[in-house]
Amino acid sequence: MELYIRPDYEVVRNESRCIACRVCERQCANEVHSFDPETGLMRSDESKCVNCHRCVSLCPTHALKIVKTDDTYRENANWEAQTIHEVYRQANTGGVLLSSMGNPKPYPVFWDKLLINASQVTNPPIDPLREPMETKLYLGSRKANIVRGEDGLLKDTLPPQLKLSVPIMFSAMSYGSISYNAHESLARAAEELGTYYNTGEGGLHKDFYKYGKNTIVQVASGRFGVHKEYLEAAAAIEIKMGQGAKPGIGGHLPGAKITEDVSETRMIPKGIDAISPAPHHDIYSIEDLKQLVDSLKEATEYKKPVIVKIAAVHNAAAIASGIARSGADIIAIDGYRGGTGAAPTRIRDNVGIPIEMALAQIDTRLREEGIRDNVSLVVGGSVRSSADVVKAIALGADACYIGTAALLALGCHLCRSCHTGKCNWGIATQRPDLVKRLNPDLGYKRLVNLVSAWKHEIEEMMGGMGINSLEALKGNRLMLRGIGLTDTELRLLGVRYAGESL
Amino acid sequence: MKILANGMHYSALNAAVRMSEENDIEIMNCIGQRYIGAGLSERYIDIHGTPGNALGAYLNGAEVRVDGNVQEATGDTMNAGVIEVHGCAGDATGYAMRGGKIFIEGDVGYRCGIHMKAFRTQKPAIVIGGRAGSFLGEYQAGGTIIVLGENLGGKPIVGYFCGTGMHGGEIWLRTDELTAALPEQVKSERMTLSDEAASLIKEWCARFGKDEKPYLSAVYYRLTPNADNPYRQMYTPN
Incomplete structure (x- = not known):
């Protein structure tokens, strides 16, 4: 002791x-x-x-x-x-104090201070069991030009899109921070659900290339496991600029966790620390970011959308405005409650801003500047339920990333000890005797169950509002009302107080 | 195939390189087009003029020769292949490269070889004829960087913060004395060339038509990290 x-x-x-x-x-x-x-x-x-x-x-x-x-x-x-x-x-x-998972401090959770509307009398509610509800969506830039070919027919100039059957994806968790069986569960669930999982910055295991069409691969400052086949295997490429649990901080996977298999996937030697520097040392400006976005597009022949992921920080709206002009197709924003396999406690608990505020401000800023259609917005950190998803979309998100909720589905009990590498549930560990406790055959089904249940609930809530497609809910802040919020919070979220009619 | 590049947008130029049925491609009048050769695994590309940033990014086995200078981020995240530059290179040359070789006849800018790493049989190498700017080999995790120090013009062979955060690989400096202060993660020894370093220098000499003797018989300092796990003691589980 x-x-x-x-x-x-x-x-x-x-x-x-x-x-x-x-x-x-x-x-x-x-x-x-x-x-x-x-x-x-x-x-x-x-x-x-x-x-x-x-x-x-x-x-x-x-x-x-x-x-x-x-x-x-x-x-x-x-x-x-x-x-x-x-x-x-x-x-x-x-x-330095080291912790894991998301910020547990008693800061306000704005999701819980937002209420969802429902239709009564006029514009009647829709019963999703009887009527079709559209939960399919596309992520990518809508910056298409109308161009006709010599034959007079319209040419398809729409940049590449990701097609999701639910507005929920599994957020970036690297092989190394979580186990092989956890990754297999996520990959198989993404395939069955018609959505995507994200490799994180630890490379893509050779066994999982077959799930490539449901895989988002990450390119982070350490460039672990990044090579031509890795980029080609994926449906989309995510440049990781930051993470909600540790904005402004790099990653550090201790040598002890670099097992043979992790070493092969990250393409680094066994036993040596894997250090991801805090910044990309070739990115000091939006112009530099554009260069990385463009180089990835060149290397993959413009066939895949590029996502830029940032942590929600004080100037997120201005940063997102820059990213939307960098050629990125999708911006992922990670709130300060986002999870992690290891982060300095002081950073996790004190740095960043709530995702609800960042999302509302970014969506507003991009609309004001007339560039909202340049990009899709994906938010995470932390989205805990289908109600959070609905609120996020009404605030302006196109889709959500879930990490912690997905791990809970796999058996995580949120003891927040991932950094010790001794996860008794076989998730955040590389010890073979522990990893085998997570059965991917059961794990993937539990993930499918979770997301399917959320999908039903999203349909119910949308139907209640008289809305039958996600597209009609997106950025529809009149469907939200605040409760227990100050005037400043209402202004930043762009919502009215509960009881305030049109 | 010969491509006249003046006035061409980089995406058109790169598409032409990718689609070429011939393996050998000559690019004439290159004026700053970026990402040339990005991700290519075959091809021999001979460039005349000045290619733009991120030449040979994610290069996967192709060979690129440049008759002139190159700009920033040459060989970014390169996996295999060769880049040979008959001139100088800008900042972040060989960022995070994992394999292949970069030969520079002249100087390199800041942050050359940053986060370079080795993997199994892949061992990246950068050989620089002139001097290197600050942050050479920052976060280096593997591979070999050699700085030959030609035409120093009174300046030090490397700038400040050489090898900061280094935790693998090696840097060879052809110099009689180390003038720059090294960070605490870096250990330096004055020693004769290893066979591996000597063969890289011979290859550099052959590519640029130099006499091997003054390079092979010179005094070198070899920089290596002090430990594989420099940050092990930094944390306390909470």
């Missing part, structure tokens, strides 16, 4: 139920549980517990529960236990 740091949780074992079958011991990669041969009883070392609930879920006699410890420091609203522990940890080690 680290000096001064008391366990956050207590493992409560109901001795009358426990049969000492030792399942908990075998299941816990953190080695919390052990068998005491002298007493014949199970023991637990709570200091190692990350509260991932693997043991609780698998205990055959329901003998276990994990509770928040009621051991307490002297109460202090300014110095909470977590804050105190962070000081102890840094005094113990001298290290």
Whole structure:
């Protein structure tokens, strides 16, 4: 145990139920549980517990529960236990605090302060079970010119588009940060759902080239695994400029996680740290960004849309305006609650802005400048439900990226310990004994279930509004009303207060 | 095939190169067209004039020869092939290259060989005849960079921050003394050329018609990273 740091949780074992079958011991990669041969009883070392609930879920006699410890420091609203522990940890080690998954701090969630409209009497609601609802959409630039060929017929000048059957894609998670089985689940689910998953910046495993038409490949500052076949395999190419969980910060996959297979996919040697610098060192301006966009288009003969992904930061609207002029087809914006496999705690918890604000401001800015049709907008970080998707589209998004919700579908229990590499659910780990706990045959079905259920719910909400296509919902902010929001928040979101009629 | 490039947009020029039925292509009067040879795996492209940025980006086995200077981001994310420049190169030459070789007769700008990396049998190399600007081999993770230091004109052979964040590969500098201060991640040793470095220098000499002797018998400093995992101790799980 680290000096001064008391366990956050207590493992409560109901001795009358426990049969000492030792399942908990075998299941816990953190080695919390052990068998005491002298007493014949199970023991637990709570200091190692990350509260991932693997043991609780698998205990055959329901003998276990994990509770928040009621051991307490002297109460202090300014110095909470977590804050105190962070000081102890840094005094113990001298290290930068490292966390994972999205910002858990109690900042406002604006999705929860937006209400969706419904039709009554006039413009009647539509029953999606009876009537067709259009959830198909295309992502890409709409900048087409009307050009006629010598035969007088219209020439197709529309830039390449991604076709989605639902407005939901799986966001970038690299092989390395998540496991082979997690990637396989995402790829197969994307194929079955008619949408896309994203390789993240860790390259594309050779086994997954066959899912290429449902794959978005990423090009990040480290250029891991980027080569001609990788670019050709994909349906679209995403340039990663930033990530919501760590805006302005690069990535760093420790050498210990670069296994043989990860090494091959990233195209780097085994055991050596994989460092993604914070900036692309060839991009210092929108003009430079345009150069990378254009070079990727040249290398793939203008057949694939190029996405530019940025973190939602204070000047996101101005940045997006530049990106929309850089030749990019799609802008992906990642809010400050976006997940990560590892990020410095202070960055994750303090840098960036809510996706709701960034989206509303970017959509408004692009419309005002008359360049909204240059690009599609995809938002993530964090989109937690079908209602969030509907609100995002009404605020101006074309589609959403989901990451954390997809991992939850695969069994993640949000213990936020991905950076330790010991994920008991087989997701954020490269340890073969842990990876095999995630069965991709089941995992992909769970993802398909989740997105299919959301699709039904989106149709219900759209039908309720009397809207039968996503296109008619996009940017339709009159379908939203705010609640518990200040005048400034309403102005930035571009919505009226609940009760305010037209 | 000969292409007269003056007045041509880069996308038209590149399409002509891609679609050419002949393997050998000569581009005449090149005036700043970008992305020439992007992603190509075959072809021999001989360029007269000045190609634009990102020459040979994602190059995958093709060979490019330039009779003149090249601009920024030459050989960006190159995987295989050769780029031979009878002149000088701009900034970010060989950014993140993973394989193949770049030979520059003259100088290179800032950030040459940044984030260069090796992979299995792929070992990228950049040989520079003149001097290199600041940030040479920044974040270098593999491969070989050689700076031969011709025509220094009183300037140092490399600029500031050479090898910052380096965690793999090697840099050879032909110099009697190291004048620039090196970052703490970089270790330097005065030593004789390895066979591998010598063969790269011989190839550079052959390509530019130079006498090998003064290069092979000179004093070199070899720069390598101090550790494979320079940031291992930086973090505390929270």
